Every structure is written in structure tokens, then in C-alpha cells.
Amino acid sequence: xxxxxxxxxxxxxxxxxxxxxxxxxxxxxxxxxxxxxxxxxxxxxxxxxxxxxxxxxxxxxxxxxxxxxxxxxxxxxxxxxxxxxxxxxxxxxxxxxxxxxxxxxxxxxxxxxxxxxxxxxxxxxxxxxxxxxxxxxxxxxxxxxxxxxxxxxxxxxxxxxxxxxxxxxxxxxxxxxxxxxxxxxxxxxxxxxxxxxxxxxxxxxxxxxxxxxxxxxxxxxxxxxxxxxxxxxxxxxxxxxxxxxxxxxxxxxxxxxxxxxxxxxxxxxxxxxxxxx
Amino acid sequence: xxxxxxxxxxxxxxxxxxxxxxxxxxxxxxxxxxxxxxxxxxxxxxxxxxxxxxxxxxxxxxxxxxxxxxxxxxxxxxxxxxxxxxxxxxxxxxxxxxxxxxxxxxxxxxxxxxxxxxxxxxxxxxxxxxxxxxxxxxxxxxxxxxxxxxxxxxxxxxxxxxxxxxxxx
Numbered sequence: 001x002x003x004x005x006x007x008x009x010x011x012x013x014x015x016x017x018x019x020x021x022x023x024x025x026x027x028x029x030x031x032x033x034x035x036x037x038x039x040x041x042x043x044x045x046x047x048x049x050x051x052x053x054x055x056x057x058x059x060x061x062x063x064x065x066x067x068x069x070x071x072x073x074x075x076x077x078x079x080x081x082x083x084x085x086x087x088x089x090x091x092x093x094x095x096x097x098x099x100x101x102x103x104x105x106x107x108x109x110x111x112x113x114x115x116x117x118x119x120x121x122x123x124x125x126x127x128x129x130x131x132x133x134x135x136x137x138x139x140x141x142x143x144x145x146x147x148x149x150x151x152x153x154x155x156x157x158x159x160x161x162x163x164x165x166x167x168x169x170x171x172x173x174x175x176x177x178x179x180x181x182x183x184x185x186x187x188x189x190x191x192x193x194x195x196x197x198x199x200x201x202x203x204x205x206x207x208x209x210x211x212x213x214x215x216x217x218x219x220x221x222x223x224x225x226x227x228x229x230x231x232x233x234x235x236x237x238x239x240x241x242x243x244x245x246x247x248x249x250x251x252x253x254x255x256x257x258x259x260x261x262x263x264x265x266x267x268x269x270x271x272x273x274x275x276x277x
Numbered sequence: 278x279x280x281x282x283x284x285x286x287x288x289x290x291x292x293x294x295x296x297x298x299x300x301x302x303x304x305x306x307x308x309x310x311x312x313x314x315x316x317x318x319x320x321x322x323x324x325x326x327x328x329x330x331x332x333x334x335x336x337x338x339x340x341x342x343x344x345x346x347x348x349x350x351x352x353x354x355x356x357x358x359x360x361x362x363x364x365x366x367x368x369x370x371x372x373x374x375x376x377x378x379x380x381x382x383x384x385x386x387x388x389x390x391x392x393x394x395x396x397x398x399x400x401x402x403x404x405x406x407x408x409x410x411x412x413x414x415x416x417x418x419x420x421x422x423x424x425x426x427x428x429x430x431x432x433x434x435x436x437x438x439x440x441x442x443x444x445x446x
Contacts (some may be wrong), residue, residue, distance in 0.1 A: 012402070013398050013399060013402045013406070013418075014400070014414070015399045016397070016398035016401075017395055017396075017397075017399060017418050020394035020395060020397055020398065020423075021391065021393065021421075021425075023393050024390050024394040024395075027362070027365060027390075028365075028387060028390075030370065031365050031377060032377065032378060034369060035368075035369070035374075035376065035377050039375060039376075144416060156380075218444055239350055258302060277441075
């Protein structure tokens with residue numbers, strides 16, 4: 001009864017009304033501040049994404065410049081002198097020489113031109129491996145691993161379980177470059193005794209794994225390095241994978257004895273079976 | 278206005294007030310029905326409005342006009358508060374809205390919510406107060422709630438309707 005009497009007092013009415021208005025005001029303020037926080041978070045995410053894009057772009061431009069400098073150096077330092085020497089052999093004075101010397105000059109010039117052709121072919125192959133263009137990723141990687149094996153200092157193996165559906169050429173080239181960069185890093189930094197590459201298909205995706213027993217990166221290290229201003233190669237790997245909507249995962253065992261890098265590449269409708277190529 | 282006219286002429290305004298409660302609830306429910314984007318919520322709003330109309334008929338015919346008014350207004354307040362809270366919840370979940378308070382609809386809902394929350398206890402306890410206290414509290418609380426509601430509705434009316442501009446473009 002006492003409770004009922006208290007409940008029916010006018011003070012409860014005043015208090016209840018005040019509490020309801022306060023609750024309403026709190027609800028409105030909560031909605032407004034919550035939305036503001038969400039907006040601030042979204043803006044920060046966009047800024048971070050833009051910053052990352054900027055870093056990828058810079059890395060990509062730097063890579064292009066380095067590639068151009070390398071090609072320019074190859075052409076200037078190797079092909080240039082070879083062709084200049086060949087031109088010297090084939091100068092106007094050659095008509096004044098006797099026949100034996102003329103034949104000797106022509107032979108030397110021919111040899112130099114052959115060397116220049118070989119040099120230009122090598123430059124061209126380094127830009128776009130012919131095996132990759134003509135026979136696909138599997139053959140190009142097998143070729144690349146055979147060359148690595150030829151050095152004799154490293155055990156390498158490359159095994160594709162099923163590559164009947166060839167990826168589109170641009171995608172193959174990007175994957176090839178990513179694998180080249182990863183192997184380059186392994187050779188430079190890991191001091192491993194073997195490198196093992198395997199390919200499997202899984203639910204519309206292609207998984208390529210590279211395993212080695214040297215020193216490697218964990219996924220956290222990869223992310224921190226690729227987001228820092230250092231690690232140009234890692235940024236290039238990320239930007240290349242972004243183009244093909246691929247993912248990369250760095251793993252290691254508990255004792256850090258083995259490291260595995262897995263590329264997860266989605267297949268498109270454009271990818272064709274080998275018989276169609 | 279009708280009820281004020283009836284009161285001034287010594288007549289009982291309960292019938293007009295009861296009819297106003299029904300019409301107001303149905304219109305407000307229709308507003309929320311058009312505002313909600315989730316289909317089940319719209320369906321529930323429609324069901325709630327129909328249920329309220331049936332309850333109003335059930336209360337209005339046998340229970341007498343004043344008794345029906347108190348119950349119906351309390352239920353109307355609960356309904357409006359519930360629909361307003363769901364509206365807020367829906368706005369929080371929507372990622373396409375940058376600022377909720379730039380929408381006229383938000384201010385309309387705030388107006389409804391302020392009025393329903395402010396007068397909820399007034400209508401709930403109106404029967405347990407004596408006539409003098411009823412008048413005193415009614416005048417104060419109703420005036421404050423009505424002022425808040427009017428301010429919010431004015432803000433909503435003064436705001437530019439972006440949807441209209443987009444359609445025009």
C-alpha cells in the first residue's frame with residue numbers, strides 16, 4: 001500500500017516526466033555522437049587507405065624507374081660498345097684493305113653483331129619471358145627453377161598439381177613477377193638450403209606455396225615492413241597482388257625452422273583451359 | 278481546437294480528444310511505416326496501428342470516453358516511443374547516412390519522441406491526481422512537451438529536403 005501511495009504522488013509524476021525527457025535527450029545525444037565517431041573512423045580509414053595507395057604508387061614508379069635504368073644501362077654499356085666496335089670494323093677504310101683483312105673484319109663484325117643480338121634477346125626475355133608468353137606459368141616457373149637448380153648450391157623443386165586452366169596472360173606475368181621477387185628475397189636474405197614450390201586449386205582459387213628452411217618473415221613482419229617506408233620489394237608484391245585481387249600469407253612453424261609463403265589467386269571467367277589457347 | 282471550443286462552452290471534450298488520439302496514432306504509424314526500410318518492421322508497424330485502432334474501438338464503445346482516453350493515450354505513447362527507438366536503431370545501422378540530424382525526418386521523430394516521453398507519466402497518473410493538481414501538472418508538463426515538439430517540427434520544416442533536390446535534378 002505504501003509503495004502504491006508513493007507511486008501515486010505528484011512528485012513521482014514530476015520525477016518520471018523529468019527522467020523520460022532526460023532519457024530521450026540522452027538517446028538523441030548518443031545517436032549523434034555515435035554517428036560522429038563512426039564518421040571520424042571512416043575518414044581515418046580512408047586516409048590510411050589513401051596513404052597506402054600513395055606508397056604503392058611510389059613503389060611502383062620507383063620499380064619502373066629502376067627497370068628503365070637497368071635496361072638503359074644494359075643497352076648503353078653492353079649493346080652500345082658492341083655495335084660501335086662492329087661499326088669500326090665496317091668503316092670506309094675497309095675497301096682499302098686486302099681481301100684477307102676484309103674477310104677478317106667482316107667476320108669480327110658479324111661476331112659482334114651476333115653478340116648484340118643475343119644481348120638484346122636477353123634484355124627482351126628479362127622483360128617478358130618467352131616461355132611464359134608461349135607456354136604459360138607452369139612452364140615458365142619450371143624453366144626458372146631449372147636455372148636456379150643449375151647453380152648447384154640450392155635444392156629446388158617446382159610441382160604443379162593441376163594447371164589445366166591457364167590464367168590470363170597479364171595475371172600470369174604478375175604472379176611470375178611476385179614469385180621472382182619472393183625467390184629473390186629468399187636467395188638474398190634467408191640462407192636456406194632448399195626452396196619448394198607447390199600449386200593446388202581450391203574452390204575457384206589457385207594456391208601457390210613457396211617453402212624454405214632459411215630465415216624468413218612472419219605475416220606481422222610482412223605487414224609492418226610493407227606499410228613502412230622501407231621494403232620496396234614487399235610493397236611491389238602487395239601492389240601486384242592487389243591488381244589481381246590476390247592475397248598473400250606468410251607462415252612459420254613454432255621453432256621458426258620452416259617458412260611458407262602462400263599466394264591465393266582467384267580465378268576469373270577470362271581464364272581459359274589450355275586447349276583453347 | 279474542437280476540444281477547446283467544447284470546454285469553453287461547458288461540454289465534455291472527450292469524444293473529440295479520443296478521435297484525435299486515434300487519428301494521430303494512425304498518421305504517426307503511417308509516417309513510421311513509410312520511414313522504415315526493413316520490411317518486417319514496416320509490417321509490424323502496420324499491425325500495431327491496426328491493433329491500436331481495434332483496441333480504441335473496444336475501449337471507446339463500452340468503457341466510456343474519459344476512461345478510454347487515458348488508456349489509449351498511454352498506449353499511444355508507448356507505441357510512439359517504441360517506434361522512435363527503432364527508428365534511431367535503424368539510423369545507427371545505416372552506413373549511407375553521414376549525419377542523421379541533417380534529415381528532416383529525424384527532427385520529426387525527435388518531436389514525437391519528446392512529446393510522447395514527456396507526457397507519458399502525465400497521462401499514466403492523471404486519474405490519481407486531484408482536479409487542481411491535474412490542471413497544474415497538465416498545464417506545465419503538456420506545455421513543455423508541446424513546446425519541445427513544436428521546436429523540433431519547426432526545425433524539420435525549415436530544413437532543406439535533399440531527396441526533393443535529388444529528384445528534381
